[in-house]
């Protein structure tokens with residue numbers, strides 16, 4: 001049994017086993033975050049999501065330094081849209097649907113510039129990138145296998161948006177037996193009300209499907225674990 005560290009979280013402290021914890025970064029894609037992109041074209045305030053980039057970059061740095069498994073996800077579809085159910089494809093305003101031309105290429109299509117992750121959080125070659133057709137990261141992906149292969153039991157969940165893909169993935173993970181800490185300043189919603197209530201919903205009822213904690217509570221625990229810088 002590996003050693004655990006205590007994270008102060010809501011609804012109460014959680015013992016984290018950092019040897020069996022992964023950082024998952026949900027859908028920090030240009031289509032959702034950049035001005036002029038799909039998210040903004042739908043009338044959303046992308047500044048609400050951009051606030052997440054800086055604290056998440058700090059958490060990502062600390063996770064990398066601690067040697068933690070890092071998993072990035074991207075929501076999107078094959079160019080022929082064969083993996084996009086009609087119920088999803090026909091949603092939203094005409095000309096702003098999945099597969100339509102957008103400011104950064106075809107909207108939410110794999111291989112397009114807008115589908116990829118923002119530069120500040122670009123995955124390293126050694127990190128896992130999961131392409132997912134749904135809101136949840138487990139549906140129709142290899143995520144379960146990646147987590148099993150790496151003996152992961154706990155997840156630090158980050159990314160966008162809080163009430164959609166972060167919630168769906170956290171609920172999926174909770175049902176599969178993972179303990180999830182949703183990092184409160186490293187998740188974002190276009191809607192401030194959804195951000196607040198979305199976080200409250202996770203930790204309510206004694207942590208009905210997870211815990212919440214800010215990055216500032218997690219980073220020091222990761223730094224304690226990181227190998228010391230060699231003396232010069």
Ligand code: TIU
Nearest residue numbers: 027075160161164165166
């Ligand atoms: N990643 C994710 O949350 N996808 C969405 O579609 N989110 C919205 O809030 N629309």
